[in-house]
Amino acid sequence: MDVDVKGNLRKILNELPDGVRLVAVSKYHPNESIMAAWEEGQRVFGESHVQELSRKVAELPNDIEWHFIGHLQTNKVKYIAGYISMIEAVDSMKLLREIDRQAAKHDRVIDVLLELHIAEEETKYGLTLDACRSLLAEGEWKELSHVHICGLMMMASYVEDKQQIRNEMMEAANFFDEVKTTYFADDPKFCERSWGMSHDYPIALECRSTLIRVGTSIFGERIY
Numbered sequence: 001m002d003v004d005v006k007g008n009l010r011k012i013l014n015e016l017p018d019g020v021r022l023v024a025v026s027k028y029h030p031n032e033s034i035m036a037a038w039e040e041g042q043r044v045f046g047e048s049h050v051q052e053l054s055r056k057v058a059e060l061p062n063d064i065e066w067h068f069i070g071h072l073q074t075n076k077v078k079y080i081a082g083y084i085s086m087i088e089a090v091d092s093m094k095l096l097r098e099i100d101r102q103a104a105k106h107d108r109v110i111d112v113l114l115e116l117h118i119a120e121e122e123t124k125y126g127l128t129l130d131a132c133r134s135l136l137a138e139g140e141w142k143e144l145s146h147v148h149i150c151g152l153m154m155m156a157s158y159v160e161d162k163q164q165i166r167n168e169m170m171e172a173a174n175f176f177d178e179v180k181t182t183y184f185a186d187d188p189k190f191c192e193r194s195w196g197m198s199h200d201y202p203i204a205l206e207c208r209s210t211l212i213r214v215g216t217s218i219f220g221e222r223i224y
Helices: 005-015 031-039 050-059 074-080 093-105 129-138 162-183 201-206
Strands: 021-025 044-047 065-068 086-090 110-116 147-154 192-194 211-214
Touching: 005 021, 005 031, 005 201, 031 050, 044 050, 050 065, 050 074, 074 093, 086 093, 086 147, 093 110, 093 147, 110 129, 129 162, 147 162, 162 192, 162 201, 192 211, 201 211
Parallel strands: 021 044, 021 211, 044 065, 065 086, 086 110, 110 147, 147 192
Antiparallel strands: none
């Protein structure tokens, strides 16, 4: 392992203001890299492939808080419902219902974030702002007792233009305020704003992010 995982991790953690947590994106990285970060005190890790995640959960320390950060198909929820700490990319009522159903089987409440599609890139998943408004207004989510909506997540456009990235993140931050005021004013757990990755997390810190998802800057290039 040529990458200085511990040094990279310390550098990023030292940059984080109070109230911002790091999700170390460990997908495609080996257990020894994750253990190096774990030994440095990192406990929150992000994965996006169910099979890889299940293997790591079985092999790594049980105090790790696993976040599922990729696009999750409804038929895969059952494989992770027993242990996942947070599902960050919920983009439909159908997926919310399935998470609730599978969490109930384990007598758990799973924390989730609603994923917004703000970036101009078609390849990204997520709810448009209007679709998110509609989902919340319809109110079915209030009947789910084994899933807890804790905030919003988004990915900014992968561009060099820092102002465009900033604008997209601030649009998400302002939308968070709208949703918080309208639906979650009395819910202190609705507090998470997950945006910012290796290439743009410094901007995210300016745009009120509470969770940054960083992989390459810690672990180096992915090992496929």
